[in-house]
Amino acid sequence: MKVTFVCPGDELLGIGYMSAVLKQHDIETDLVFDPRLLQDSIFGRTFVTRYLTLDSEFLVSRIIETEPDLVAFTATTNTILWAFEVASKLKKAAEQIPIIFGGPHVTAVPERVIRRDFVDFICVGPGEYALLELVQSLQSGDGYDIPGIWHKRGSQVRHHDRIYQVEDLDQVPFPDKELFYSQLPFYKNPYVIVSSRGCPFNCTYCLQSMYHKLYRKCGAKPYQRRSVSNVIQELVVAKKRWGIKSVKFFDDLFAYNKRWLKEFCEEYKRKIDLPFRCSLHPHVVDAEILDLLKYAGAYTLTVGVESVNESILRDILNRKGSYESMQRSLELMRKSKMYFSVDHIFGLPDESEEDHKKAALLYTHVRPNNILLYWLVYYPKTEIIKHGLERKLIEQSDIELIEEGQGHISYKYAHHEGYQEAYPYYVLFNLIPIRIIPKFVFAFILKHNLLKVFKLPMFVVALKQLFDSLDPRSSRNEQLNKTRHLFKYVLAMRRRKPVKGKGLA
Structure with missing residues (x-):
């Protein structure tokens, strides 16, 4: 039995974990990867952009070439239409191959995804062991009454009422990095890892608010953490096998439990001692946490500020804590001399120009090394949608577009x-x-409201981003290096001669 994963845009740890579990049970896996370069290119559909884009026909050829018994698509709201296009053409070219969909968008709106005629199964929630049971059922011919799995029987859709959650994350094998590294070796640095799943907080704009509702409904835990020894063991293996040079903790919130953090920093310094980056919440940062992270080797910190308006933070975003607490945390980060970025969201319900001024004064005072700016995106089933509807920032008709992946309404x-x-x-x-x-x-x-008099040109943003890309500590530098390697990957793929299957011209 063989499962081929179809992955867009970046290394996804979820796919690595699912592949590791399958291989542990002697099930072969493969990967078809689409970098999705120039998808929203300002240059339009020129020869260059077409050549540097792996079109759906090419991807279908690659999938068929792997000779899979099951094809697994992972998709977010941003990539669901891409996944639909590839899967529909795959089903026409090789209708005998079953297709399963999973990922955040599928978990948010499973009833919308399963109704697509080219989708045979979907997975809601964590996928490692749900997918394993499905593959074993496909082998044995047994039924599909599996937690987290939805399937079709004739015109009916059947699904289990619960999701498949592992009680102890230490029992899950380390992710199958070879699946990505064999094709995309540059993903070794930084080595991406998670020490936890979920988030202890429940911010309304984040997909975690959707997951929290689902997990409560199913009696599952919205936040789990691996033991320090398990995390360190994975990094010891990675350091020895891959020769990694830096680490990126992809947790939504890394420094949450101080007791865990103290043990981790001691062990990390002693056994790993590589520079790493992680994300923090401004209201759980103190001097002791920053000292621990600095001692262990943290070289880049990202902290989610999002807004400086306490009412918006409390009543709309469900983020607790005062402005003074946030300001103290940022000042401590500045004094720590570590490189730090802040996340800030524009377009929030009830925001005003006074909020923008207040944020500008705060950032001028603490001078973060980078400010990562976002426009609010309404993702399906997140709590922020309710506030957008109440304030007529979005309409009921927009919900249909959001849930179909046809626009995030930002x-x-x-x-x-x-x-x-x-x-x-x-x-x-x-x-x-x-x-x-x-x-x-x-x-x-x-002070003199000069922004109303002199409109700053947008090209200064491009200059600033170029400036950031030269700093090896910045996320933009990491993205630039990754993009450079992905262009090489696409060119290498273009030189391949794909296998044509039924239905492919």
Whole structure:
């Protein structure tokens, strides 16, 4: 039995874990990877963009070439339409191959995905052992009454009421990194790892708010953590086998339990001693946590600020903690001398220009090394949708588009009056981390409302991003290096001669 995973855009740890479990039970796996370069290119559909894009026909050929018994697609809301296009063409070309869908979008709206005629199964929630049981059932011919698995029987859809959650994460094998590294060896650095699943917080704009509802309904745990020894053991193996040079903890929140963190930092320093990056929550940061992280080798920290308006944080985003607490945390990070970035969201319900000014003054004071800016995206089944509807920022008809993956409705904000108000601050926030610009310049601009007089050109954002890409500690530098290697990967794929299957021209 062989399972081929179809993966868009980046290394996905979930696929690595599922492959590891399958291989542990003597089930072969393969990977068809689409970097999805230039998908939203400003250059349009030129010869160059077409050549650097692996079209769906090419991907179907690659899938068939692997000779799978089951094809597994993983998709977010951003990539679900891509997955639908590839899967529909695969079903026409090789209708005998069953197809399963999984991932955040599928878990959010399973009833919408399973109704597609080219989808045979879907997996809701964690997939490692649900997929294993499905493959074993396909081998044996038994039924599909498996937690987390939805399937079709004639015109009916059958599904289990529960999801498949592992009680002890230490019992799950380490992810199958070879699946990605054999094709994409540059993913070794930084080595991506998670020490936990889920998040202890339940922010309304985050997909975790959807997962929290699902897990409560199924009696599952919304947050789990591996033991320190298990995490360190994986890194010892990675260091020995792959010669890794740096580590990226992909946890939604890394430094949460201080007792766990103390044990981890001691063991990490003693046995791994490589630079690493991780994410923090501003209201659980203190001097002791920062000292521990610095001692262990943290070289880049990312902290989610999102907004400086306490009412928005508390009543709309469900993020507890005061502005003063957030400010203290950022000041401690500045004093620690570690490179740190802050996340900030524009387009939040009830935000005002005063909020933008307040945030600009805060960031001017603490001078983070980078400000990662986002426009609010309404993802399916997240709690933030309720607030958007109440304030008429989105309409009921938009929900259909969101759940079908046809638009995340962040674009609607561009036509909202708040966008014109936020835009100058979006540009300004990109300039604030540039240390050669003195603080008093930003203070003067804000005090005299000069953003209303002089409109900062958008090209300064591109210049700032270029500047960031030169700093090896920045996420943009990591992305630039990754993109360079992905272009080489696409060119190598283009030189292959794909196998044509039934239905392929």
